[in-house]
Amino acid sequence: MIKIEENTDVVIVGAGAAGLTSALQLAEAGRSVTVLSEAELDGICASAWAQGGIAAAVAMGDSAAAHGRDTVKAAAGTADRNVVRTLTRDAPDYIKILERYGVVFKRDEENGGFALNHEACHSRRRVLRAKAGDGFGKELMRALTSAAAQQENIRFVPFQSAVALVREFTPTLGALSGVMTHDRSKNAFCIYPAAAVILATGGIGALYSHTTNPAFATGRGIALAARAGAVLADMEFVQFHPTALALERDPAPLATEALRGDGALLVTQDGRRFMPSYHPRAELAPRDIVSRAVFAELSAGNRVFLDCRTLDTHEFPALRDACLAAGIDPQTAPGFARQSILRKNFAVPKPVRLPSAG
Ligand SMILES: Cc1cc2nc3c(=O)[nH]c(=O)nc-3n(C[C@H](O)[C@H](O)[C@H](O)COP(=O)(O)OP(=O)(O)OC[C@H]3O[C@@H](n4cnc5c(N)ncnc54)[C@H](O)[C@@H]3O)c2cc1C
Structure with a gap:
């Protein structure tokens, strides 16, 4: 029945x-x-797990056109230009809508504007973050559910x-x-x-x-x-976070992109920084390039780590908590000293049984 x-x-x-x-x-x-x-x-x-924040051209001197150019570059030129144009044009308006729904964004203490993160492939600081460090998704969903x-x-x-x-x-x-x-x-x-x-x-x-x-x-x-007959588009495009904690947990706890934006470095077990040899923008190269570089290093027999010692990891409580629970202090432990902090998200499909049709 x-x-x-x-x-x-x-x-x-x-x-x-x-x-x-x-x-x-x-x-x-x-x-x-x-x-x-x-x-x-x-x-x-x-949505509740998002850490870094949300990109929009809200800074003085930034523009939807510049955001659009960076987005097309991050997509290796494959992005649908019309979609990019709409998203980058409307993003600042949606920030205002999210504020109206109660989302509290972090503000710059000096000028009162939005505090902006730098993330991969953006040519400038453009990612709005939540007041609570790397808890952007939690803040977003708190406001939207309420x-x-x-x-x-x-x-x-x-x-x-x-x-x-x-x-x-x-x-x-x-x-x-x-x-x-x-x-x-x-x-x-x-x-x-x-x-x-x-x-x-x-x-x-x-x-x-x-x-x-x-x-x-x-x-x-x-x-x-x-x-139901819908035409699906672009199903081959899956975005991988290049970095996550290698703790044998499924899903793996994310090590947000914002860490590299704030200066964290990808290194091998002997402390060798490898990203500059893969891309002029090094750790801030597009995510697919960072992911492939990490995969190439792992495939060559190296181990890969994220050295976070130069940044204030207290700004990233989700990462700190996950590291501390695993016995790693990301502020003081050279990423490459004790155990693997990071591992690439290997793109190996696992068998999944889809539900039968109703
Ligand atoms: C760890 C992590 C960090 C991220 N960080 C960022 C970031 O900093 N910035 C950024 O822009 N993006 C980030 N992303 C990507 C971003 O979070 C997602 O693109 C976005 O949240 C997707 O929102 P959504 O509403 O489409 O899906 P979701 O938030 O996943 O919601 C899907 C909903 O559908 C429900 N659902 C699914 N299947 C069914 C079903 N069959 N029947 C009924 N309900 C169903 C689920 O219960 C859930 O309520 C991150 C993603 C992850 C995983």
């Missing part, structure tokens, strides 16, 4: 940053929205795994469209009817044997879209 739930204008699958910002904007436009998530409202999602909880037009339903998109005509109910879920709290199936469905189910990083992504990120939402 499948339970038919209350009808709303839009059903959104996923309660990460994409799902909640869509829900908030639709609710503000007067639409009724149901947000479905496998976890609780403040449950696990990649703003969504205050919106009357948004109904949130946890523990719902989307298993199929519905587009049917039934003799008793007439035309029906929406999402079928497996309600994990009741072990039952439900249909959430809606005129429109947004799939905001995150990425596919957890398909790889070494990953910084949450375990659910296996692309089930993308599979639902494909089964």
Whole structure:
């Protein structure tokens, strides 16, 4: 027996940053929205794990065009120019929207403007960070979940795994469209009817044997879209964080890009800095180049470490806590002295069984 739930204008699958910002904007436009998530409202999602921050051309002298040029360069020229133009043009407006939803960005103590990080491939400091050091995702999701909880037009339903998109005509109910879920709290199936469905189910990083992504990120939402006839684009593009803690944990704790932006150096077991021989921008080369360089060093039999001693690691509490729990003080331990701090995310697919079609 499948339970038919209350009808709303839009059903959104996923309660990460994409799902909640869509829900908030639709609710503000007067639409009724149901947000479905496998976890609780403040449950696990990649958005809450973001550390470094969010890029936008907000600094004096910066421009969307410069941000766009850097983005195309970071994509080795393969990026869709129209998408890049839209994202870089609209990013400063979205920062204002996020502030309106309550996100607190770190401010520069001297001039009161945004405090900006330097990250790979940006030609200048451009990454806005949270007040709480490397906890940008936590701050983002704290604000978005609280703003969504205050919106009357948004109904949130946890523990719902989307298993199929519905587009049917039934003799008793007439035309029906929406999402079928497996309600994990009741072990039952439900249909959430809606005129429109947004799939905001995150990425596919957890398909790889070494990953910084949450375990659910296996692309089930993308599979639902494909089964419903959606045309998928650019599926071959997967972004890998070049650096994560090598602690035999799955997923691996991220060592944020911002560390290299603040001066952390990639070295081998004998302290040899290797990035300058791979790219003129060394540790700040595009991520794919840093990842390939780390992989080349590992393949040549070297071990690879991140030496963080020249920066204030107290600014990166998530990394500090993960290191200290593993018996490594990133402030004083030469990365290459005791044990492997970093390992590349090897791009080896692991077998994953996709859910059957509803
Ligand atoms: C460790 C880490 C650090 C990062 N740091 C940064 C950073 O500093 N800056 C930056 O810009 N980006 C960063 N990223 C990337 C960024 O976090 C993601 O691109 C972004 O959060 C994706 O948001 P999302 O809402 O699409 O997905 P998510 O936040 O992953 O949300 C997906 C949601 O979908 C739900 N879901 C999935 N499948 C189903 C299903 N079948 N049924 C029901 N619900 C489902 C999940 O429960 C979750 O609620 C980082 C990513 C990781 C993993």
